[in-house]
Amino acid sequence: MDYRQYVISKAEKAKRASRVMATLSTDIKDKALLNMAKALRDNINDIVEANKRDLKNGEDRGVSKALLDRLMLNEKRIQEMAVGLEQVVSLADPVGESLRAFKTPNGLQINQIRVPLGVVGMIYEARPNVTVDAAALCIKSGNACVLRGGSEAINSNVKISEIISKAAEEAGLPEGTITLLDVTEREAANAMMRLNGYIDVLIPRGGAGLINAVVQNASIPVIETGVGNCHVFVDETADFKMAEDIIINGKTQRPAVCNAIENILVHEKIADNFLPLIKKALQDKGVELRGCEKTRAIIACEEARDEDWDTEYLDLIIAVKVVKDIDEAIEHIYNHGTKHSECIVTENYFNSQKFLREIDAAAVYVNASTRFTDGGQFGFGAEIGISTQKLHARGPMGLKELTSCKYIIYGEGQIR
Amino acid sequence: MDYRQYVISKAEKAKRASRVMATLSTDIKDKALLNMAKALRDNINDIVEANKRDLKNGEDRGVSKALLDRLMLNEKRIQEMAVGLEQVVSLADPVGESLRAFKTPNGLQINQIRVPLGVVGMIYEARPNVTVDAAALCIKSGNACVLRGGSEAINSNVKISEIISKAAEEAGLPEGTITLLDVTEREAANAMMRLNGYIDVLIPRGGAGLINAVVQNASIPVIETGVGNCHVFVDETADFKMAEDIIINGKTQRPAVCNAIENILVHEKIADNFLPLIKKALQDKGVELRGCEKTRAIIACEEARDEDWDTEYLDLIIAVKVVKDIDEAIEHIYNHGTKHSECIVTENYFNSQKFLREIDAAAVYVNASTRFTDGGQFGFGAEIGISTQKLHARGPMGLKELTSCKYIIYGEGQIR
Structure with missing residues (x-):
């Protein structure tokens, strides 16, 4: 099979759809989202049926219980997907918003307005609800999308995309707006990453391995x-x-997510008093502690090795380090952080300002849980992911982050 | 030579500098820019001397007169570079600007502020003034930069970067803020394109060949x-x-730049009257016309072949096509445009709106020359390039486009 040709044939449809999508009114996009929600509710049995085939395949291949749980769809979860679609209807349409408007000395009226990105590519792993969430956010922001889910969820994804595509088209969206790649071979994903001219941006969602593979191989942004x-x-x-x-909130409320904490850094002047307290609190929640040498001189715990400082456990494990002062804390975060979310707990005004200024991360907190780095918590209504890069979007990405801009210029014959 | 190791050793210095640059006050950055301007003026002879070696090498290798002209530095051009630095001083510092600020229902104060990108990489061709312009814009926006100019300008670039780096450091900027790669082998540029973790964004400036090579090979944004x-x-x-x-303005005022026009599309109902007029006006300016079949039935001119519609001539040549209506014009631009700048000349209100809405380009004009797509003309004060992609920046890029953002969050113990 010629994967590149196959992926191009799919992406071409999305590209054609994106031209129409860019000029559709909010009313039509919202109508499509509501029709998609209805279609999900009307077809719960079919979706559960398809999902069961994925679960059976997973069991046969011996995948972990945690993965099977992420994969599993039941009536409750499908209803939640439908509610998610309805929530996107309630969000403001970002397309057409004016970002800057000004008049030049020679009388040109220049207006910078939000426009859709065009075709958004998503490569993601197990959870089939991403198929619905991504499609919804792309539609509301006037984009078409090319979706490539994991092989483990292929039956669920194909069924869901059939249902929501049909519903979207019935409501007036162009064919191809929601384009699922139904080929799960790695070659198809690799071809997708190099589809300059067809896909305007690629958003990988998943573990570090997937994301790194995309960063290394993609030629599209x-x-x-x-x-x-x-x-x-x-x-x-x-x-x-x-x-x-x-x-406790950062580590235990939902350990498997990216805004959970993986390390605590404790000022040496309070370590004697604080470490025994936090050890008990963490252990009561079943968290394993791994400490630096100074930590282990105060409390008994496993030894933190060099690699621990760079590990995203996503589990009930935490690394603990005693630091001399805020400068050592900032230096440690600089060397080991991933520029996602960082927090200082302090009553000192100058240290709070220093931390906010010197820490280079998408979200920097004073006296609040890192678990708030989330589109819903920030009030964006929904999110398509949390960007840890600096270009285009940083932190939780909502509808605005799925747009670009263009300058429209009204003249009356001006020349240079 | 291990190019990757060499480039990393250079980029590491820029990365260290970027941490300091991110927190420097506007005063210090401006002082450095003024000192750099002074140093250029104080060292005109040395720069001209180094530039002569580049010109001599170019002549020996038989490069074109046009390229030699782009390469050439004299007192006037060096004075212009110094004035350019002083103009950047007068621009507002984008760092710290608040983009959004809001309070969440649980009382978190969230502020999205502009921060520098970090380390900006530039790969560019002949003109050595880019070394100064890029450094100035990166400094004002709080970034460090890694610059890689063309081999034909290496002596000029090395001398200029020595002079402005020394001046910047004397004024308090960290060593490495202006980092020039003094190795011009292609391998060094290729290594630079894959320096994830060291360079935050790469901006190529030059011909289509250079830009395409960067897009295909880079793993950094x-x-x-x-x-x-x-x-x-x-x-x-x-x-x-x-x-x-x-x-006439779009084609002849400066034919070799990216916002010059390469094609005209003429409505068939006015072709009989308009084409003879425009033919004369263009020919008076020495422009060669290449026409479609319908054009050549009205005026005598060369034949436009298929590839002409996709050619950026950057020269006194223009392709002419007669179209049935605005829809055919929009379709032609969709198929052959590069999403840079497009213009409609019309007195019809609905057609002006349709063109603005349906043309997907960085700048869309009604009744004005495409030559205005320029940071200076837009009032941004200076530009580091004109983005033709949709991610992060589109159109003329000034200081704001050299920034990212971060969320800073003030809490009082909030958890989820």
């Missing part, structure tokens, strides 16, 4: 998402109860 | 610049004099 090796620095003046709450 | 196959569509209701002015 990529938005890196997700990897979060996040820290809480407990400063000398920290309120112990507040620090404990923020650490 | 790229901003595509420059290639402009721009059109003027002369609608049925166009004012002939206005259309002529805009076409």
